[in-house]
Amino acid sequence: MKMTDYVPGTPCWVDLMTTDLDGAKAFYGGLFGWTAQVADDPAAGGYVLFELDGVQAAGGMKTMSADQPTAWSTYVAVTDADATMAKATAAGAQPIVAPMDVTDVGRMAMFADPTGAILGLWQPRSMKGAGVVNEPGALTWDELNTRDAAAAKTFYAAAFGWTAETSAMGEGMEYTELQVDGRTVAGLMEMDDEHFPKETPPHWAVYFGVADCDASVAKVGALGGTVVVPTTPIPPGWFAVCQDPQGGFFSLFEAKEPAGAAS
Template structure:
């Protein structure tokens, strides 16, 4: 699968307990785990769905780092993207570097502090399956700065903002050449200030209620009961190590 620059192309988990996380996600999504044999990969694991790469997981870089999912956006040139990030007011958290011939990546912060990564594919272009049950299907930025985020991501990736109103809350769909690629919504007012803006991954499931119940059985936490939204039925999940993600059964 090829990924156009500026579109989500990969998602991976940094976790405090890679073995336990592997057990949780393989049972929840039906993934198989393939551990990279290279010592420098530090156990980085590719999760396959029906034999094709769907997501990844690895250990945390430091013990004080929380377990969390990271969203990657495709780029043809990670170094040039880094220059655009800085020009647009963002910052570089991890400068572009090569990943053993698989590709080149970097980690950035948008002007409000939201972290995201980019992936310049080499032998590994990114996920080979998207939007199918058991795979990464959508991502949203939760932020306190809607206007600034529109300017930043528009400048860096060429996204345009399509604003809607979902009940009492505004919702923005980011589009690239007319195609929806990501979403954005405001952080709730009761979210503590120490919680930074963040990108949230959605994973597609066949039955949201069944998958939420399974996540709890496997030691995860369901944040609120499954509920209907205009695009389907969803639920927020914390895995046993505290990493947050959303599951969704799209409307058919």
């Protein structure tokens, strides 16, 4: 699906901070068919735009310090990064990157929510966000994994006006859909020690679409990555959790055929 704009409060972009940008280009290019274009403006600091069939799908940049781990970040579209950052801080967030202009393409900021998960804000100018979503090789889902779902729901309601629709998913676990005006924009799951290692910090997980989860999982291994959770069925389809060769976590998602599609 091609995108030209995002409703405020909707996740709109993901990017990768990596210890090995050339390695990331090779890995994700091999896995998703991405090509890497370095941003033209020297002020962008070598920021890379990963493109899927010529359309911006995600971003990437080399880590800025030796102790910074490889990680994917999610950004939520906002109309005013400064005002939203102030609202988030008042609700208990810890600022990480103060609102700042990113050349002439937009304005960004980052914070850690009260449960410890890091999230970015994106106030668009010429760059609205990912130009393609919800298809193989593109972002399909953003999900908050936290150890305090109640605190997270309260915080994001204050910061973005998100409402929470929670339902049982079996084995004593629940899944929450985070919504803007009744439209689901992201997910939330409370981590427990049975399904998540104790050392796993709260985080925003990113999911990329694939046409065949099993085939993509095999490709992850062939390209030097690691499969953390193998292909697993869920009501909308199948998912797997992986790590790239530099240690960055990401997930794959294969959707079931739409209702009424030919079998």
